[in-house]
Amino acid sequence: DSNFKRFVQVGRVVILKSGPYAGKIAVIAEIIDHNRAIIDGPSTSVPRQSFPYRHLTLTPLALTKLPRAASSGVIKKQLEKEATIEKWDKSAWAQKRAQVERRRKL
Amino acid sequence: MGLQEYQIVGRHLPTESEPNPKIYRMRIFAPNEVVAKSRFWYFLRQLKKVKKANGEIIGVNIIHEKKPLKVKNFGVWIRYDSRSGTHNMYKEYRELTRADAVKSLYQDMAARHRARFRSIHILRVVEIEKTEDVRRPYIKQLLVPDLKFPLPHRVSKFRSTFAAHRPATF
Numbered sequence: 001d002s003n004f005k006r007f008v009q010v011g012r013v014v015i016l017k018s019g020p021y022a023g024k025i026a027v028i029a030e031i032i033d034h035n036r037a038i039i040d041g042p043s044t045s046v047p048r049q050s051f052p053y054r055h056l057t058l059t060p061l062a063l064t065k066l067p068r069a070a071s072s073g074v075i076k077k078q079l080e081k082e083a084t085i086e087k088w089d090k091s092a093w094a095q096k097r098a099q100v101e102r103r104r105k106l
Numbered sequence: 107m108g109l110q111e112y113q114i115v116g117r118h119l120p121t122e123s124e125p126n127p128k129i130y131r132m133r134i135f136a137p138n139e140v141v142a143k144s145r146f147w148y149f150l151r152q153l154k155k156v157k158k159a160n161g162e163i164i165g166v167n168i169i170h171e172k173k174p175l176k177v178k179n180f181g182v183w184i185r186y187d188s189r190s191g192t193h194n195m196y197k198e199y200r201e202l203t204r205a206d207a208v209k210s211l212y213q214d215m216a217a218r219h220r221a222r223f224r225s226i227h228i229l230r231v232v233e234i235e236k237t238e239d240v241r242r243p244y245i246k247q248l249l250v251p252d253l254k255f256p257l258p259h260r261v262s263k264f265r266s267t268f269a270a271h272r273p274a275t276f
Contacts, residue, residue: 002256006276009254032177033200033248034255048175050202053257058276068251069177 010070011063013084014039014056021046023097025059025088027079030069038069042076043085061088109135109205109212112142115165118156129164130154135208135228139166149227171203179234179245180207186215187225194229198242204231 006012012028016039026041032050039056040048063078070078079085088094112134118127130150136142143166147158180199185192197214199207208228215221234240237249259275 004256004258004276007254007256009252030177031248031253032202038175038177058257 006058006060007062008037008053008058009062010068011066011078013059013061013063013088015059016046016051016055017057018055025085026051027063027066027075027084029066029075040072040075042072043079048072059088059093061091107137109137109209110142111135111169111205111208112139113165113167113169114142114146114163116146116150116161116163118154118161133169135205142166171205174203177202178207179237179240179249180204181230181232181234181239181241182207182211183229184211184215185227185229186219186221188219188221196241198234198240198245200245200248204233207231 008028008031010028010030014026014028016022016024016026021041024041024044024046026039026044026046028037029040029048030038032038035054036050036052037056038048039046039051061084063075063082063084066075066078113131114134115129115131117129118124120127132146132149134142134145134149136145143163146163147161150161151157177200180201182197182199184195184197186195197211199210199214201207201210208231211228212223212226215226240246240249257276261275262273264273
């Protein structure tokens with residue numbers, strides 16, 4: 001019904017665009033307001049924090065069954081159950097990013 | 107530059123007629139200790155017959171937020187001076203800490219009512235536990251279950267004047 005495919009929602013996988021964890025993946029745990037969300041990346045070593053949407057990029061991946069304001073442990077378990085990080089690493093987008101990084105290091 | 111919440115405890119200096127004066131405690135939102143102590147005397151002077159010259163501050167402590175990673179809805183009651191009178195107001199903010207909510211309040215009052223820090227008295231800051239108790243529609247809209255929204259037409263910053271392809275806006 002909507003033309004939009006990527007939504008800011010609980011469970012959406014995002015890439016951080018700036019800050020000390022730039023380039024890492026995290027999951028939206030709770031929406032604070034129309035500018036910020038609480039993100040958490042327990043398996044990608046992103047600490048739980050408030051983050052503005054301006055510094056996030058939404059990905060097409062999302063966890064389907066994540067309750068609102070879930071703790072880091074719950075997010076970690078859901079990530080492992082749905083194998084989201086593996087899905088991300090196999091995606092063309094992630095592989096392109098890895099390739100660019102490898103080429104820069106040569 | 108964020109605000110901190112301080113607990114300031116002070117009393118009148120002991121005199122022969124009153125060797126054990128009453129001790130008063132206030133919770134003050136201020137950017138640093140110096141401003142916190144100053145605001146303490148400002149408020150205490152309005153309530154009791156004591157001023158900084160004949161009083162002493164016994165303790166200054168920072169009050170830390172108990173759960174800084176839990177998103178809370180705060181209701182704030184204020185009294186502020188406008189250009190033509192003084193009014194009471196109730197505002198709501200959705201933030202992580204009490205100090206953040208008060209910081210947002212000062213920014214909001216400055217923007218919407220041109221009220222400066224000196225003209226605002228924070229009367230109460232209360233975390234609203236139940237969703238039904240939220241009064242303002244701009245906070246209620248964020249509390250609907252399964253909230254989701256897109257980020258339409260994102261304009262990103264361009265690093266060079268010319269580019270091979272038009273940008274993606276999602």
